[in-house]
Amino acid sequence: MSLVATEVTKRFRDVTAVDDLSFSVSRGSLFGFLGPNGAGKTTTMRVVLGILKADAGLVTWEDRPLHKQGRGFFGYLPEERGLYPKMRVEEHLEFLGRINGLSKGEARQATARWIDRFDLGELRQKRIEELSKGNQQKVQTIGTMLHDPELLILDEPFSGLDPVNTALLKEVLLEAHGEGKTIIFSSHRMEQVEEICDDIVLINHGRLILSGNLRQIKRSMGRQILRISLEGDQDFWAKIPGLTLLNSRSDYLEFRLNDQVDPNQVLRAAMEAGQVIRFELVEPSLDQIFVEKVGVGA
Numbered sequence: 001m002s003l004v005a006t007e008v009t010k011r012f013r014d015v016t017a018v019d020d021l022s023f024s025v026s027r028g029s030l031f032g033f034l035g036p037n038g039a040g041k042t043t044t045m046r047v048v049l050g051i052l053k054a055d056a057g058l059v060t061w062e063d064r065p066l067h068k069q070g071r072g073f074f075g076y077l078p079e080e081r082g083l084y085p086k087m088r089v090e091e092h093l094e095f096l097g098r099i100n101g102l103s104k105g106e107a108r109q110a111t112a113r114w115i116d117r118f119d120l121g122e123l124r125q126k127r128i129e130e131l132s133k134g135n136q137q138k139v140q141t142i143g144t145m146l147h148d149p150e151l152l153i154l155d156e157p158f159s160g161l162d163p164v165n166t167a168l169l170k171e172v173l174l175e176a177h178g179e180g181k182t183i184i185f186s187s188h189r190m191e192q193v194e195e196i197c198d199d200i201v202l203i204n205h206g207r208l209i210l211s212g213n214l215r216q217i218k219r220s221m222g223r224q225i226l227r228i229s230l231e232g233d234q235d236f237w238a239k240i241p242g243l244t245l246l247n248s249r250s251d252y253l254e255f256r257l258n259d260q261v262d263p264n265q266v267l268r269a270a271m272e273a274g275q276v277i278r279f280e281l282v283e284p285s286l287d288q289i290f291v292e293k294v295g296v297g298a
Contacts, residue, residue, distance in 0.1 A: 002027035002182060003048070003066075003151070008057030010040075010047050010206075017043040019206035021057070025184060025199070030177045032197035032214070033186045036294055040206035041186045042079050045153050049076055061151070072101035075149035079156050079186075081140045085129035089120060089139055092128060093146060100147035107146070114142040118168065133160050141169065145176070152176065154185035158192055170196060190287035200286075202293060209293050214286070221289060223281040226255045226263065232274010240266060246288070252278055 003025040010018040018040045025031045035041050046052040048059050050067040059066055066074070084092060090111060097107030115124055118138045128136060137160045144152065157173075158166050174196060177183055187193050193200065194214065202210040210217065226243075229252045230236070237243050237253070242261040247254035257263065263281060270276050284292070 003059070003061055003184075005044070005048060005059045006057055008044070008047055008059065009055050010043055010052060011055050017206050018047060018054075021203065021206060021208055023201045023208065023211050025182060027062075027182055028177070028180045029182055029198050030173065030196055031182070031184045032193035032200040033184055033203075034190075034193065034200055034290065035186075035203040035209075037188075038205075039203050041203065042155055043206075044203070045076075045155055045184075045186070049074065049153060069150075070101075072147045073149060074151040074153060075100075075144040075147065077141060077144040077152075077154040077157055079159075081136060083128045083136060083140060083143075086127055088125050088127055089131070090115065090124040092139065093142055096143040097146045100149075102147050110146050110148075111142075114146055117172070118142055118165075134162060134165060137161055138165065145172070150181060152181060152183045152185075154183070156187060157185050158187060158189060166192075190285065190290055194286040202290065204294050210289075217289065218283040218286070221284050223283055224257055225282045225284050225288070226257055226266065227252045227278060227280045227282060228255070228266075228270055228276065229253075229278035230270055230274050230276055232270075236269050236273035237266070240269060257281075 005024070006022050008018055008021045009016065021040075021044060033041055033045070043052065047054045048066065061069055087095070093111040093114070094107040097110055098104065102110060115121055118141075120135065120138060123131060123135060128139065131139065141157060144154065157169060161169060170192070173183055197214055199212065200210070200214050200217070201208065225246070234253065237245065237255065240261065242258040243266065244256045245253065246256055267276070267279055270279065
């Protein structure tokens, strides 16, 4: 493991934001850091980076404190975006590259490359305050990655992005992952995490709820979810004990099965109710796991 957090605790007066939290991240992992609002995700990220000092515990990268890795080792995208509104896009990015260890020429080249990649060419001489929130987000993201850091920590990186730019950022993150970068990001969008992450940690009230390889976690939950597409009586399931409707969509019904439900019984009832187009037992989604472990109101 490259990044290891051991028994980390952080308090703010009488509030314990991070409570004896331990987790580890493998080098080169694309890692999802999850939890409801107020769970302690942002505080944990800031403790990991040394922005906040832990009251107890230790964070290391390959057995050394992270802050001793040298300038430019990590890139951090905070939840509260921090740009200088009067600076122009190009000069701002070159400035960020310089303070993260790039030479003037390297910063200029990297800035030009990333501006093209994020389709900001026409805006390079615009002041930050003149940009839309989405384009400001793109500038902030470029500034996080411009100096080619080994470790990326991104707090809600998809917030404020439209679907096109969300897809672009996913592509960029997957490329960085393919180059061996270690990427940790938080998101409220479970489908985004599920699509691209190898491993996850789920916390609530600053405490560890769940951690490990995402595929293994889903597999361990069992095939408890049943999806049925039916042309016929959509209420056929109501008389079957142990069958809980989770989702009613135009293209299928989704149920949770308890241990006493025989899927074959459900199939027979569905066939009596009409023509079965789809009948599928699947593992729960990450969103369903999240709700089960944290609660509906989180």
